Amino acid sequence: MKQSTPVTSPIMALLIAGAGTLSLTTQVSATASAPQMLCQSYPNAQLCIQRPNDCSTCHDATPPALNPFGTDLVRALDGADLAAGIADALATIADKDSDSDKFTNADEINLATNPGQTTDFPKGDGAQVEYDYLLAFRRVHVVYCGRQPSFSEITAFDSSRDQKAQLHDALNSCLRGDYWKNEALPRLADAKIRPILAIGKEGNVVIGDYKWDYRLFSHVMTGDRDVRELLSATYHIDINGNKVEGVIAREEPPALGTRIVIAGGQPLVPEKRAGMITTQWFLSANTMFAQVPRNTAAQAVRAYLGQDLALAQGLMPIAGEPRDVDNKNVAAPACAVCHSTLDPLAYSFASYLGIETTAQVILRNGIGTYDENRTPWGADGHILATPVVDLQAWVKVALQSDLFQKKVAGDIFLQALDRSPRISEMKEFETLWASMPGDGYSVNRLIHRFIDTQAFGGRP
Amino acid sequence: MLTTYRQQIFISFCFLIASSCSLFDGKKKGGQSNPASPDSAEHLKIEDYTEIYPFDADGASEEGNSSPSSLTENNPMWKRYRAIENDLTSGLALTKQELCNELGTVSCIDSVHLTLLGGNDPLKGSYTRLINPAILTPVAIDRVVLSACARRASLDQQSGVGAAIVFKFFPLNGSSLSDDQAEQQAVLLYQRLLARNPTDSEIAIVKGEAQRSTNNTVFAKSLCFAIGSSVEFNFL
Numbered sequence A: 001m002k003q004s005t006p007v008t009s010p011i012m013a014l015l016i017a018g019a020g021t022l023s024l025t026t027q028v029s030a031t032a033s034a035p036q037m038l039c040q041s042y043p044n045a046q047l048c049i050q051r052p053n054d055c056s057t058c059h060d061a062t063p064p065a066l067n068p069f070g071t072d073l074v075r076a077l078d079g080a081d082l083a084a085g086i087a088d089a090l091a092t093i094a095d096k097d098s099d100s101d102k103f104t105n106a107d108e109i110n111l112a113t114n115p116g117q118t119t120d121f122p123k124g125d126g127a128q129v130e131y132d133y134l135l136a137f138r139r140v141h142v143v144y145c146g147r148q149p150s151f152s153e154i155t156a157f158d159s160s161r162d163q164k165a166q167l168h169d170a171l172n173s174c175l176r177g178d179y180w181k182n183e184a185l186p187r188l189a190d191a192k193i194r195p196i197l198a199i200g201k202e203g204n205v206v207i208g209d210y211k212w213d214y215r216l217f218s219h220v221m222t223g224d225r226d227v228r229e230l231l232s233a234t235y236h237i238d239i240n241g242n243k244v245e246g247v248i249a250r251e252e253p254p255a256l257g258t259r260i261v262i263a264g265g266q267p268l269v270p271e272k273r274a275g276m277i278t279t280q281w282f283l284s285a286n287t288m289f290a291q292v293p294r295n296t297a298a299q300a301v302r303a304y305l306g307q308d309l310a311l312a313q314g315l316m317p318i319a320g321e322p323r324d325v326d327n328k329n330v331a332a333p334a335c336a337v338c339h340s341t342l343d344p345l346a347y348s349f350a351s352y353l354g355i356e357t358t359a360q361v362i363l364r365n366g367i368g369t370y371d372e373n374r375t376p377w378g379a380d381g382h383i384l385a386t387p388v389v390d391l392q393a394w395v396k397v398a399l400q401s402d403l404f405q406k407k408v409a410g411d412i413f414l415q416a417l418d419r420s421p422r423i424s425e426m427k428e429f430e431t432l433w434a435s436m437p438g439d440g441y442s443v444n445r446l447i448h449r450f451i452d453t454q455a456f457g458g459r460p
Numbered sequence B: 001m002l003t004t005y006r007q008q009i010f011i012s013f014c015f016l017i018a019s020s021c022s023l024f025d026g027k028k029k030g031g032q033s034n035p036a037s038p039d040s041a042e043h044l045k046i047e048d049y050t051e052i053y054p055f056d057a058d059g060a061s062e063e064g065n066s067s068p069s070s071l072t073e074n075n076p077m078w079k080r081y082r083a084i085e086n087d088l089t090s091g092l093a094l095t096k097q098e099l100c101n102e103l104g105t106v107s108c109i110d111s112v113h114l115t116l117l118g119g120n121d122p123l124k125g126s127y128t129r130l131i132n133p134a135i136l137t138p139v140a141i142d143r144v145v146l147s148a149c150a151r152r153a154s155l156d157q158q159s160g161v162g163a164a165i166v167f168k169f170f171p172l173n174g175s176s177l178s179d180d181q182a183e184q185q186a187v188l189l190y191q192r193l194l195a196r197n198p199t200d201s202e203i204a205i206v207k208g209e210a211q212r213s214t215n216n217t218v219f220a221k222s223l224c225f226a227i228g229s230s231v232e233f234n235f236l
Helices: A010-017 A021-032 A033-043 A044-048 A068-077 A082-093 A103-111 A133-145 A153-159 A163-175 A178-193 A211-218 A280-287 A294-305 A335-349 A359-363 A389-398 A401-419 A423-434 A443-450 B001-018 B046-059 B081-093 B106-111 B137-157 B179-194 B199-213 B216-228
Strands: A380-384 A387-388
Touching: A033 A044, A033 A082, A044 A082, A044 A423, A068 A082, A068 A401, A068 B001, A133 A153, A133 A163, A133 A178, A133 A401, A153 A163, A163 A443, A163 B046, A178 A211, A178 A294, A178 A401, A211 A280, A280 A294, A294 A335, A335 A380, A380 A389, A387 A389, A389 A401, A401 A423, A401 A443, A423 A443, B001 B216, B081 B106, B081 B179, B137 B216, B179 B199, B179 B216, B199 B216
Parallel strands: none
Antiparallel strands: A380 A387
């Protein structure tokens, strides 16, 4: 049943009480850590396995506003400190149906649906499915070749004695094809690269060339390459598909006339590169004029770790943060909920130049280059609650996390099926992403495993 | 116009619920029909729409559909724009340029209806694609498929029966055709567009429509459109 009585969260309660800054920071951190606290009570719940840092379990889209489950939880706390009282409070409301969707809170947490959202509840998707090679054969062609198999191909497949081998042969052929490399993969990269025509290489104000980004993405995602190079590559791919090491000169000279050209090529020195997240385009389009590149960090985490901080995902507050180093008032309680995670994430990007319009930067093609003196906080970064001294260390932690593997596997799953794994498919999805280290982090091998899943080839 | 609107809504439901609404799947459609909207005609005349209507109006009763590619109702996959384009060009032996073009110049698939057909253009600020078909997706599909079928019929009519590529089993300028001719045409279209043979019940429906037809060109376009706009062609 929805609550009509306004109930304040611990954050708001402290605000109302007029608590001091130190207390506020402590309470904010405790609330942002609530997902981990919840998962200590439900260590094996699918919610904790699939989205362990999701604030939406208790909050509406914009914390600190609470959803019905959060409201019930705060009531059950009855004024107790969150960290001390959450286990008892969760037990108290375990059998309650806070969002009135006919499933108890405990059931929803265990089955990875939101106990505070009426529209999100366990669906009856546990239907038995049987793997259908012909269906998988058709799907492989449509998803990875961009066409259905012909009648003669179907006929040959139907009469094959080893349909599994033929299925994987077909996939191999598709993954080497033009459609996968030059159309399907670029579309998968769109939301990561986020090109803008007007300020790209063909635009009237050129701040970078996103075609380098697309080429690098497609290169890493094909040919049995190590997908971790998305974040660790120190090379680029030229228009002919060749690997290019070293600094890449701008293609056209600077111009400040009707058409403004202040960037081009890939000017960053290789030892400071981190694949897709240090291309000139990524740094210029995301950092722009910021001293603390919050957008850059948030986009990197969103695109490659699957955590959208704007949706309160992946919050791991760092004690003492945000320090508000650039005086943007991010230490205000409502801001600090996210910025206690975001700002430390962003520090590691702060030594990379965004758009800077001094003559010196423009003339030497400085956008996207490295300058350790750009800010004093470049070595103060944290990612996944781990301190890192620079972006290379940041990337190392990211690549060692399950989140990176889950994101890659999740992208492949979503690209093919237009949905996330269902509860009944979670086990094979976990097997899928967990297989990546043993497969040399090859996306091709990941896809070969994927097409063998019931999710891909199962017919009810 | 009211009928046309109602028919479009029906088509929309077919796609949205992702169940087998194939015009030849033998299941009763509640008397609704499946024509295209008037503005989707690039090569059709207005009488084509009334000719298309009977195809879907009274499908024969049949339990189930044993076709090898019957839809995975709990797990459908939308074919989307490029596969639709490639399957139409290969199935109807057309070039990409011979498919639907707005005002004869702008590709319906790559530009005009790209979003509705499941694509996205990042350079127009669209970084993600539709997860599910939109309410107007069936209209876009109808336009593209109808245009392709009409173009093929036009090309084959110019070529004549001896040189025609797809509609080659009866003279397109004729007013009647035999059961055998209708069956041969149905088999070829099913193979080219759905990569399978039609079932017996599907052939029976085609023959029934052939007997009622008084215009071979309209019959050819209608048969092609019915198969190409089916759920089976657009989903896996």
